[in-house]
Amino acid sequence: MTTNKNNLTTSWGAPVGDNQNSMTAGSRGPTLIQDVHLLEKLAHFNRERVPERVVHAKGAGAHGYFEVTNDVSKYTKAEFLSEVGKRTPLFVRFSTVAGENGSADSVRDPRGFAVKFYTEEGNYDLVGNNTPVFFIRDAIKFPDFIHTQKRHPVTHLKNPNAVWDFWSLSPESLHQVTILMSDRGIPATYRHMHGFGSHTFKWVNAEGEGVWIKYHFKTEQGIKNLTEEVGTKIAGENPDYHTQDLYEAIEKGDFPAWKLYVQIMPLEDADTYRFDPFDVTKVWSQKDYPLIEVGRMVLNRNPENYFAEVEQATFSPGTLVPGIEPSPDKMLQGRLFAYADAHRYRVGANHNSLPINRPKAEVHNYQRDGQMRFDSNGGGSVYYEPNSLGGPQESPENKTTAYPVSGSADSTAYDHNDHYTQAGDLYRLLSEEERTRLVSNIVGSMKQVTKDEIKLRQIQHFYKADPEYGTRVAEGLGLSVPQEV
Template structure:
């Protein structure tokens, strides 16, 4: 028998002429009975799924995580319980604000989501390449993301929206300084760090727990583009990061990261000058040093982008015993929001898609998770659809609840985590004055990158931008002001022009690359 594939319909019926259509006579109308044609067109009409509302543009790869140092005194998760133990992983890197067809070199944070296929179920670590974020109040997230996307009237990127939001919510300043440094335009995905950003909780086998943050330090070293290089590549090679990652792995140049943890006790957290749950702050490494515990390597490309990268679904709520969420309010919101968007985008049974399947948890049994669209794994056959008394099921008594840990009391009230003063600018000031001063050209690059982008905003918003960065450092504010006023984009024919929401022509040379 021949090993050749037989061209067929989706139901397996052989088709004699792939491009023929049934019709009346030589040139008459088509027939509805032509299943081969209807099958093809109907599927074509439905082959796109909803685009991710954030992190739409991305790349993925498989690899493994290896435990390099004993961490059992801090965490009881099974995949961390032995030095040398390896766990299969899948990673999806991404930009944040752009659409699926946007440029890889956009000035934007980068998503760094890792799925660990552990024997206790899938564990997702949903990170970014920056250690902080723009918000600490989750209610602001939809507002913030909308300002990074398109003006509802013009359908264009709008620097007025962008800077109006940021200058009105200045707790974002630390992240903005990182974003507008050259770290905001990394050289692909292989040359950037990954940070949990959020505070999590690790518990050891004794029930002792600590707050933690995770760091993936790039073994290839940090490599970035400057503003103009990133802009040029956005036009000439918009998929740069995709082919850079794919080709490197294909030729065996496998990227890797060394994995560290920072930790603190609840008592230490109480003494911080800021909340341990504040996503806009970093933990000083001088006070809370990094502790190495693992190695992360990427060594296998996906075989099919749609099946394995586009359908990959990550959530910080996908966790394992020994690792828990903290009371970080943005993290708490993501625990709901991520699975909610997966059920919308991929369907209620998204965890049955092979890339999302907890295949390593072979003894897992959830009899109540049944039915729903695209139920394809047998639906547990004839087993009861509830936890029946006549089915032998093990309940692990070593998986502890949090009742013995944090205790929360008090009335319910609405809290807005407002900017409280200099503490919200201190880390941005340290970044500019103590870190960037040791990196030749980076202080000037920050001022230049902000000025180029903000030059497209209205003058009153530009003045608010200058004022905000002056609070970081007077020199930074002065450099930004000087360059903004020199650019005077309203009179420049070198910039890409667009209409702002007042109908007046403004400009932003990189408005399409953010």
């Protein structure tokens, strides 16, 4: 007899006779270990939470599509960008960075902006933020940086001393700190913010010719932000405000959309540009490399199950397709390993086989076994390579293109160390009202720092970016700009 579709069953499909009362030895006796349904329910409940992401733990997601609106085939052979009008399904996850899974949406923090394109050649993940730059430019500093954003190991409280101590000793962070403390530090919603690939990537066309590129998603809803006061008020009243806003907008048919643009730099310009184009703490001037339209992203379908889709979605900048390659950006190079490794730990070695991550393209490889292998595991097919049994083989035409490298194997820093020009330019672009709010936000945060030494060291960075910038912060903190600057 088959199980009625309305019957409650165990995980192995057997019907459950009683889901209200556990088996006991008599009405008052102890519970019996033979009640396998009870044991399964409790054991599964204990394991319902996968470890939350170390960063980007709190997030929201949606399905949609990407449509090419401009011919860029002369720059990249990526199939999903091959012709105007071509549509590719995608999934997007927006997130805060530093907070835990239950933290508030409307805090001052960068926002993750991760896009998974389900292309005909496999998945392509574009894992960025709502800012064009980042705090650091070498992955070796990332664990230390994130530790400063987390909780103190003794008090278990956020630690402004650690935050500003690290930033003051890492002047490359100044550009991103200025953005974070500006009006754009608290987006009004996920729909009202831009997205960026942030890193430099390489596009390669069918002839093997390459260019360096940067991605820019421009929101069609317009930029809207929250003040510190409003953000704090919403955090107390509705900590899931951004999550709710995205879901409800899509549910009522108000589909958010973004235009995708790229900046394109000839390969040879990387050696002569006034900033290192692979330094993720810097931007390329749009006067030097104007935005070129690529396509349009629309989000039009909410997840059917948050855990299965948003929580189990895994993104990695190393998930690439032919025609799109990494650059020697030191931060990107570290992320190529770290993101996929985090998912192998968090979700499992077979995370790419889950429905939300599984590519539309067929997968042929020799990876076998591992926890939660829930497909045929390759069946009886050949399981090693090279082989003479007709198994999948590499396609030389899809090798990544070469770029020249030189020098000694050593722990090397970037050659360019101008951390002040772009931060100062950004400050001077702001209106007087925006500068006032920027300084107020910085002063409010730095007042919590207990050591004047840290405050004075950071004030020097602000002053070097723009004397007015440093002076106003110093005055707000009741300090003087150090004489040495």
